[in-house]
Amino acid sequence: MEISPVDKATLAQARDLRDRFERMLREYEFGMREVETKITILRDEFTHLHAYNPIEHVKVRLKSADSIVEKVVRKGLDGDFDTIRREITDIAGVRVTCSFVADVYLLFELLTQQDDVSVRVVKDYIASPKPNGYKSLHAIIEVPVYLSTGTIRVPVEVQFRTIAMDFWASLEHKIHYKFAGSVPPRLVQQLTDAASAASQLDAQMEQLHREAHAGPDIHIVDV
Template identity: 60%
Template sequence: MQPDPAVAPLLSTRAIEALQSIDPETLGEVQAFREDFARFIMPYKFGIDEISTKVSILREEFAELQDYNPIEHISSRLKSAESIEQKVIRKNCEPTFEAIRDAITDIAGVRIVCSFVSDVYRVFDLLTRQEDVRVLRVKDYIAHPKPNGYKSLHVILEVPVFLSDGPVRVPVEVQLRTVAMDFWASLEHKIYYKYDGEVPERLLRDLTAAASTANQLDLTMEDLHRQVRGEGGTVYSLPASV
């Protein structure tokens, strides 16, 4: 196979030689897989768009009509083919798109960072009360933190995505947390990345202590917030319907 003349100047000699060695049948299989993967992953991208739009609408409404906005910021991520492959191996999942769709529910992800712990549950309630949103699973790591101190509310939501051949329901993992929780989780991720998962014991102890400090900050800020608003003591949890 000869590379496109417009692309060839961007390729190394080794890459050009590799392309020339690929037989048309193999190349066709690779291109077919890329097209199949694009069709597989596209609904997840649109699922992110659906959730992000819903949260953005709530955020704009709060900003325009309410006395304060509980949503600090929103971010999202779509797992790469490499990340999906690694998870397929870890979960011992059959390597078919259908099996992956059933077994892996965090291909699409949205993170919502809120001002206070009570806002996390408030935004969760507002989001999940929408008629086209279905709650598949909830893991409340705020009420029940992980052993290392990690706190966040993890929710798998299913939303409809309307494609040209009809609607498809897509799972999206939504993580809701406070600014303090998000800062701690970001630091933990950077530390584990730097040490490739083999974090020194001293740093692990300091990280757990920092989680306790972040939790105390959330409690203090929540109480100050309620005092300013003239409300009672700290009360927050998942809605009774969950």
């Protein structure tokens, strides 16, 4: 069956839109890799030079096209690429799970003080937890990505959590998914209580760590 000229034009336009979307996603993927590399270098430095590794896990996540479209619709945004780039800042994400709360802030400082990293937004949910007890340090940073066409700066959301915070957040997400966001009040209260218990555990474990490793603190001068 022959495609009409109008259909050919529509098909070409759709393919161009698809290709532009794919290029945009690749840019965010490259930015995500840049941040992952920076975190990996810090982890390896601590492991080999300081005999202490404050990083337990590093996970990366790139939003799917469907997730981006859903967020555009939910926020009532125009669907053009400039709006998406400006308004949706968590397309690329890196989660850093640390041993202790002090490590969260240490890693945040070591990452954001690097010369080619710019900080857009910081949300400290450790100092000011969400009502449900959620704790984490969120930062939207920008890193340069060097392409054949030139250098672009890409925003990446970086979340810093302790092991206890990450465990709680993972369970909370699964419960909200199971109940489609309408979690029974009894479970909401139990989650809040669990968040408080996780916070207390973080404090106790960090105190034990300090007592077991009493001595001069690690001082990082240059990164």
